[in-house]
Amino acid sequence: MTTNEITTNESHATTTTLGRRTLLRAGGVLGAGGITGAAAMHSSPAHGEGPPAQWLRPGDPGYEEALTRFNVSVTHRPEAVVVAHQAQHVQHAVRYAGRHELPVAVMATGHQASVPFDPGIVVSTAAMDDVRVDPRSGSARVGPGVRWGDLAERASDHGLAGLAGSSTSVGVVGYTLGGGLSPALGRRHGYAADHVSRMQIVTADGELREVSPEREPDLFWAARGGKGNFGIVTSMDFGLFPVRTLYAGALMFAAEAAEDVLPAWRDWAAQSPEEVTTSAAFVQVPPDAPLPDPVRGQLVVSLRVSYVGDPADGKRLVDPLREVAPALVDSVAEIPFTDWGGIHNDPEGPLPAYERTTLLADLPDEALQAIINLAGAGSKSPMSLVEVRQLGGALAREPDGGNAVGHREAAFTFFTIGVAPPEQVEDVRAYGARLIGSMEAWSTGGSYVNFMSSDEADPEAVRRAYIPETYKRLASIKSRLDSENMFRLTHNIPPA
8 A cells, every 4th residue: 555545543442351150240341432432342372362352242332233234124143242443353253253163243334234243243344444455556445344325435535436336425345245236336347246355354263364366365356255154254445437427326216106117227237338337216205205296105216327437428328218297306417426325315223124136138028028017006005115236348347357246147126125113013924925936027036145035044045045066166165164154143144
């Protein structure tokens, strides 16, 4: 990294010695500053004896805050939360868990916490939020607690952008380990995992490994797409792109216009260049959404568009969609890249969300009609979102050396989410399953692992997220690096 880097320093902590019984019966004391401003923190001594670095037990101040997550429908009650500020703290936690045969999960921003963490230990990496941007090489190095919004702001100072997720609050590392499907730049540049050049990973033996194409090539291949199955990433390097602005936003139409809008969008998307990344969705807009009055509280069809290039060219590309039907909202315009979160306008959460997903090989008229019948005007659908996202372009091409991202042959992702109070949970779950079932004739049979929920976490469901030869190689690498399946509190790939 050069002197032009932008750097945020990590915190460090003092150490004391505690045993396992102390860990489970007595807690750390936190000051008013919360988990990152602890008044007293505990860490293991030299030679790996004692409990992990900084920890919180149920009932301690800061324990619940450390487990804050986007989706509150998934409950977490681990034996302890280890609040890591540096890689050595992660190593201590993993070694401790290994000695006591405990499973380990990692949590940073809460967006990937889609499987229950009970029992076991959770390593919170939220405080490991170091960011370095190197404009000369067009790359970034981030800690596991960095969010896309933070990185985008720092990279934008140099006219650079990364393959960000749909929300500014999504964590960079967790998102990238599951592939990383950008609604702004995905079809132009592929998955975020395709552009990772180096990682540091703490594996199940507690070792901190330098991982790259030259060092630990199998782990490098597996971690990029294999999610959190192979260890805890403490640092990640990846490429950025020279993007200052997008021609992007959403066209929102009344749900009643769907029979005209959705076929037109599908045909338009099929002819669009790779510089266009796009999706279409039925969205039940909340009454208090930060959107114009005509769509608040309404079911709409939202066409999301992001074009990388001259905004005049983008306008010419998008104008045919504007002619399909009268738009209630048209936010598609030239925007700074740092405003990309407005393309999808994802809720910030926390929410009790119930999700289901599949991948589609095709989207014929019959598939669109099935979606309209179940999610459109008059359907009485309880779902908050029913989305089809176009794939293809650079997403269909493997990077040099390949990685574990699955099903690049798919044409679309299909994703549903329902936000439900307790008394409506089973109805929403059943309706989501019904929507997925309605796509069976056009499904590849696979799923995109980052979109999978706790209802899709059994081993067979996870297996379907990968093509057979990829899954077989992942399971083999898992056997070598984590034969006891310590890192199973995720969409798990068991050892072969």
